[in-house]
Each structure stands twice: as structure tokens, then as C-alpha cells.
Amino acid sequence: MIFRRIFGIIPLIGCFALAACSKAGSTFLLPAGPIAAAQRAEFIQILGWTLVAIVPVFALVPVLLWRYRYRNRDARYAPDWDRSPLLEVLMWGVPLVIVTVLSVQLYRTTHELDPIKPIASDNPPLRVEAVGLDWKWLFIYPDLGIATINELAFPEKTSVALDLTTDTVMQSFLISALAGQIYTMPGMHTRLHVLADQPGEFEGENTQFNGTGFPQQKFRAIAMTPTAFESWVEEVRSDGQPLTAKHYGVLAQATTGATAQQQLGAKALSGGVLHFSSVDNDLFDEVLHRYMRGTPVPSANQPGAVGYDPQASTGEPNQ
Template identity: 45%
Template sequence: MNENTHRLAVPLLSGLIASLSLSGCKLEVLDSKGVIGSAEVSLIATATYTMLLVVVPVILLTLFIAWRYRASNTKATYAPKWAHSTAIEVAIWAIPAVIILYLGILTWKTTHELDPYKPLQSDVKPINVEVVALDWKWLFIYPDLGVASVNQLAFPVGTPVNFRVTSDAVMNSFFIPQLGGQIYAMAGMQTQLHLLSDHPGDYAGISANYSGKGFSDMKFRALAMSSADFDAWVKKVKSAPESLSMDVYAGVARPSEKVAVRYFSTVDPKLFNNIVAKYNYGNSVVGANCATKG
């Protein structure tokens, strides 16, 4: 093996070893359990396979050229004045252009189909959940049921879940990898996300945007249950001794790490709107003061 071949073999072997070592890792985002997640996995796979139509031939041709024109191969044609080939120019420009056009159309179409603000079509009545990102925990309010929980989200299987998401801290990102989609949580603003689980399960929920020292433990569990189990969960939450008033919420919102699951049997119905409005009110006051001084 000459020096040139050795230089090619080392990185290829390293990449193979790395791939094999990572093959046992579970990528939850590719293990979809919902309609949105499945559509996103399909998009990722289609885009990857399409790009491989260029990547694989380029890799193979690179290896072939390196082998064919190695220093020890005296039979290879030496053409230092060769400069142009119309066929090669057409191939290297036309093929990537077609692939990029295809990927552009595919991305445009699926971006609109998977718009997080677009409600899911279903014969089943959706359940509404208000999500508040805190330091460093998640608060889930069920406005129609009058209950709330910290770091635990529950919903029936096969039922669309309509999320309204905000933050009472720095910007964050609400993400349940196996159900698909993520959406930013920002103070003074409301974003929306619509998800549905096809299978019962206990799914990981995470923060996907760095938000300080407690970020790594800002996790929650998303429980997809049968209707009977969900009703039992709601009954359990309603029997909790705590109520979530504005005063109690002030304590919940204080920065804390590795927070255990917590239930609230009743919730101030204006809590979510008050959380959003307090930042807008502050901005309005600042704007009014600036206008007065001007």
C-alpha cells in the first residue's frame, strides 16, 4: 500500500468504526409514534436518499480516480493539457440542479403540510393544553379540565392535542421527538403546535434550546394513554391537594432544577393569559413612557 492509498484508507476506516459504534444508539426522532413525526421521518429519509444519489457516486469516483491514477500505475493516461469535456460539464451541473429543484419543491410542499399552526384533521374532538416554559421545568395547563401538572403531560391516544406555548423565562423550545415537530416558547408571545399519537407510550419531552445551567435537566414525560387511563389520570390530578393560583404560581415559577412531577387540582382560568400579558403590559408601559417623554 503506497502513501496515497494509506491517506485515503485511514479516514474511511475511522468513519466505519464510528458508524458501527453508534449503531446501537436509539434516535428517538426516527422512532415516530405519531402522524406528524411519521411525515417528518419520511421527509428526512426522502431527502437523504435523494442526496445520496450524488454523494455515493462522487465518493466511489473519488476512490476510483485515486486508485486508477496512483503513482505506481504507469499504464494510466497522462494528459496534462486536458481542460474541457462537454459531457462532464452537463452531468456535473444538470444532475445536482435537478436534485436541488426536486428537494426545493418537496420542502416547500411538506413545510406547508406540516405547518405547526395547522390543526390536524380528525373526527375526534381535540384536547387543549397550554404550555409554559420555566426555569427549568415545564408547566402544562388543561384549560377545559381545570387542572395542571409540572413535568408531566398526558393525553389520549388518537386524539389531536392543540398546544398553546409561551415562556415565563428566556426563550426555549418545546419538543417531543417521537411525536414530531418543535416550536419556540417566547415570553410575551404565543406559539402553536398540533400533535397526535398513534400508539400508547411514555415519550421523552425535552427543551431544545439552551436556557441556562438547568437546561440539561429540563425534561418531561409525555404519556399517551387509552381514554380510560387518561380519565383515571385526570381524576388523580383532580384529587391533588394543591391549587394553582397566581400566588402559588409565583413559587412554581422560581428557578429550580430536577423538579419532580407535581399536580394541581384547580387552576386560575386566567393564568396562561396573565403570563403572556404581563410582558406585553410592560412593553406597553415602556412605549407609553417613551411617547410621553418624546
């Protein structure tokens, strides 16, 4: 597509210039996976096509204002001129064509990049369950029997199938360098797939405001070589504590990861990261069904609520 190239070059340079100022791993403008790369390509294409409609405005407005300034008696003045078939066709036609092209493109990419679709890869996918808690993220590796707070490690070139929910108010899960965001909502289950092309560390975050600790709700997404990942799993198994119901009660309070580290007496890993050597396989489902049991759930039993009291909670997971 010669069009795409022409329209693509200038904004592409601009994007790189901008992105160069920021650190890698935090933006889809410096993508680390196929989804983010496709999103950047889409971004640049839209920019290019839309500029077709916008550049004339930028160029012509000053020309018109200067040419038809009041003092310029050489310019033609036609106060009753108010229509021109040719202009009319152009004015409706150009935006219509652009929007049609972009619509076709939109339909195609929306389906292609549907977050629910697994990403093609030679390696078997890795399942991870993510639970949004107030001001931290809990990641459960159901097939490995381990869990972490604020650290999502996975092997490179592997499709990570994320199942997401929240055990408090609504949140939104984003690893910009890898893929777009998806909401997590209480009692609801959303899905997202990410894949990293090579090892690297990327910033992940919650983008939906959920209280005073909101800006601290960040996590590290780390893509590793398969061997590094294996040793990471071993490390979590050996130096983590088990994720018991009591521990979960502490995590579910409205605190940041760093506070939870202190409360649980865990190693002071940077970024409020915690490791858990074992986890109940049903934890994600327990969280998902917390509000689906057909009985009222008082504030004291609602994680993240003002009156939440882990001790008072009945029917806590793992009990």
C-alpha cells in the first residue's frame, strides 16, 4: 500500500521522537509484542488518513483570512455567494471516503485484535489469573500453584492467557507495551491475551480510579527466557510464603503492595512485590462467586469496602 507508506512516514518519525524521551516498556509506541505493534500501526494509519482531511484546514485558514481581510480591496467580495456544487461534492465526499476506509480498517482490526483471542505462538500458552485488589494486583498461576502480588512473570514468545476479575470496585488492567487494557469488574470475568517478543520488563497498571492508593497500583510485567522463567518459578516456590486465607484477608484490605509486605512480614522486594509459594486452585472462582451466593454480603465481608474486616469475614476462600 503506497498510500500507507506516504502517510505513515512523517507521523512515524514523530512517534519515535516522542517515544525516545520516555523509558522503554511503558508505551505501545515502543511495542514489545505483536498486539501493541499492531495498535501502533493502526494509530499511525489513522493519523495519516485523518491528516488528509485536516491539513487543508491548517493550510487554508490563514490563506483565506489573509486574502479576504477587510482592507484588501483587491479580493473579490461576494456576500450572497453561498453554494457551489463542486465544493459540496468535495466537502461531503472526502470525509466520507476517509471514514469509509477507516471503518473497514476498524472492523478488520477490531476482530483481529480482539483481546479474547489467543495469540498465535509455537509455545504452549501460559494461564494466569489476575485479581484486582485495592491498590495491588494478585496474579495466580493455576498450573504452577504459585501466586504473586504486583509481579507478572512469563516466558517470552508465549501467549499469556489472562483471566481477570476484581475483588473490590471496578479496575482496568493495562500493560501498554504489550496489549491494550480490559476492565475488571466484581463478580465478572474478562479475558486478555498478551505476548512479548523478547525478554524485557514492562510497566503494568490500573487505569480506573479506585481510591487514594490508585496512583501506586502498578506492577511489573517481566518477559523471560524459558530457563529464567523456570528459575523464577523455583525462587517463588522457595522464598515465598503460602497464600492462606489469613494472608488473603490481609491482601484484600485497601492498602498498597508495600504496606502488605510489612503486614505479612515478607521480603521487602522493590515495587511492593510479594511471592506466594502455594495457592488454592479455587481462589479465583471463590473471588468470582463471592457475591453470587444469593445472600447479602455486609460491608465487613466486602474486600476494599470501608468497613472491611478480614476477621469478620465468613466464607473466606481457603477455609
